[in-house]
Amino acid sequence: MSSTQQSRHDGPSGHEEDDRPGPTPAPTDARPGLLPAPAPVQLIDPSGAACAETALSRPDHATLARLYRAMAVGRRLDAQITALTRQGRLAVYPSSRGQEACQVGAALALRAQDWLFPTYRDSVAVFTRGVDPHEVLVSFRGDWHCGYDPYEHQVAPQCTPLATNTLHAVGLAHAARLRGQDTVALVLLGDGATSEGDTHEALNFAAVWKAPVVFLVQNNGYAISVPLAKQTAAPSLAHKGIGYGIPSHLVDGNDVAAVYAAVRQAVEHAAAGGGPVLIEARTYRVEAHTNADDATRYRHDDEVAYWLERDPLRRLELFLEHQGHPLDLVQISAEAEEVAASVRARSTGGVAPEPGALFEHVYADPPASLARQRADLQDELQRDEEATA
Structure with a gap:
C-alpha cells in the first residue's frame, strides 16, 4: 500500500482510527480527575470527628456499624491466627493488624458479582468476603496452595509473589468486558508491589483497554524492611496513575469510611465503562512482616506507637458515639470471640498427610x-x- 493510501482499523477503544504512515499520537488533553488530592482524604479524623465531605460521601450509620463489626471480627481472627502460628500450628502468617480499614472497607464495597484478588496479607479481606477462615488457613499450614473454591465467593487465591495478582485481575476484568458481563475486579497490592514490572504492565493494559479494574494500594510504609522513601521518588503512589491516564485517589487508609466510599465510587466508575481506577490508602502494618521477621531491626517503637493512636476501630467507634449511634461493643466482642474460638477448635486436630x-x-x-x-x-x-x- 502506498503512503497516500489509507485503511481503517479498530483501535483498542473499539472505534475506527486512521492507519497513517506515521504513529498516531495519543490524545493530549488532560482529563479531569487524574491527579490525586495533595493530602489523604478523610471522612472521619483520628479523633473520631466528622470531616467535611468532598468528592466522597460518608456511608450511613448502618453501613458504618457493619464495617465496624467486620473490622472487629477480622482483628480478633488475625490475633488468633497469629497465636496459632506462634504455637507451631501454622507454617507462616502475615498479620494485617492495623490495616483492617483497608481490607474491610474494600471488601464490603464490592458487589456480589465482582471479584477480589488478594495478596498473602489480605486474609481479613477474604474473611469479610465470606470465605471460611478455616479454609483460608489451609495454605498457611502448607496443605494446599488454596483451600477454598475461588468461584464460590468470587475470591481469587491469595497471591504470594508480589504484583502477579494485578495481571490476573486485569485478565479477568478484560475477559468479562469482552463477554458483556457486569463484573469489576478489585486487586489489593502493597507499596512494594508498585515497584514490580507486573504492576506497570497491568496498569498500562487496563488503561489502554479500559478494563474494569480497581487497584487498591495499601501503603503500609514498608516493603518488608524497605521504607517507602527508598522505593519511590513520586510525590505519592497515587501519582503513578497519571502516566497511564488512570484516575487516581489518595485516602486515609485508617479511615474505613473513606476507604469504603472511595472503592465503592471506583467500582461504580469501572462498572459504567469508565475504565480502571488507582487508589492509594495510607495505613500501617503494626506487626512484623511475618512471624519470621524482626521488625525492631528497621523501625522504632515510637513509630508504632504513633500509628496505634490512629487505630481504625477506635476512630469509627468514637465517631458513632459522637453521632448518637453507639455500638454494642460487648455483643460485637462476643461474636468475634465466638468466631475465633471456632477457628481455634478446628485448628487443633492434625490432618494426616496423604x-x-x-x-x-x-x-x-x-x-x-x-x-x-x-x-x-x-x-x-x-x-x-x-x-x-
Whole structure:
C-alpha cells in the first residue's frame, strides 16, 4: 500500500482510527480527575470527628456499624491466627493488624458479582468476603496452595509473589468486558508491589483497554524492611496513575469510611465503562512482616506507637458515639470471640498427610515422568507398610 493510501482499523477503544504512515499520537488533553488530592482524604479524623465531605460521601450509620463489626471480627481472627502460628500450628502468617480499614472497607464495597484478588496479607479481606477462615488457613499450614473454591465467593487465591495478582485481575476484568458481563475486579497490592514490572504492565493494559479494574494500594510504609522513601521518588503512589491516564485517589487508609466510599465510587466508575481506577490508602502494618521477621531491626517503637493512636476501630467507634449511634461493643466482642474460638477448635486436630496428593492437580494430563514418580512412591509406601505389618 502506498503512503497516500489509507485503511481503517479498530483501535483498542473499539472505534475506527486512521492507519497513517506515521504513529498516531495519543490524545493530549488532560482529563479531569487524574491527579490525586495533595493530602489523604478523610471522612472521619483520628479523633473520631466528622470531616467535611468532598468528592466522597460518608456511608450511613448502618453501613458504618457493619464495617465496624467486620473490622472487629477480622482483628480478633488475625490475633488468633497469629497465636496459632506462634504455637507451631501454622507454617507462616502475615498479620494485617492495623490495616483492617483497608481490607474491610474494600471488601464490603464490592458487589456480589465482582471479584477480589488478594495478596498473602489480605486474609481479613477474604474473611469479610465470606470465605471460611478455616479454609483460608489451609495454605498457611502448607496443605494446599488454596483451600477454598475461588468461584464460590468470587475470591481469587491469595497471591504470594508480589504484583502477579494485578495481571490476573486485569485478565479477568478484560475477559468479562469482552463477554458483556457486569463484573469489576478489585486487586489489593502493597507499596512494594508498585515497584514490580507486573504492576506497570497491568496498569498500562487496563488503561489502554479500559478494563474494569480497581487497584487498591495499601501503603503500609514498608516493603518488608524497605521504607517507602527508598522505593519511590513520586510525590505519592497515587501519582503513578497519571502516566497511564488512570484516575487516581489518595485516602486515609485508617479511615474505613473513606476507604469504603472511595472503592465503592471506583467500582461504580469501572462498572459504567469508565475504565480502571488507582487508589492509594495510607495505613500501617503494626506487626512484623511475618512471624519470621524482626521488625525492631528497621523501625522504632515510637513509630508504632504513633500509628496505634490512629487505630481504625477506635476512630469509627468514637465517631458513632459522637453521632448518637453507639455500638454494642460487648455483643460485637462476643461474636468475634465466638468466631475465633471456632477457628481455634478446628485448628487443633492434625490432618494426616496423604503423600499421593502431591501429584494431584499438577497437570490436566500428567506426563510419563510424573506418572513414574507417582508409581515409585506408591511402591515405596507399599514396601514400608509390609515391613511394619
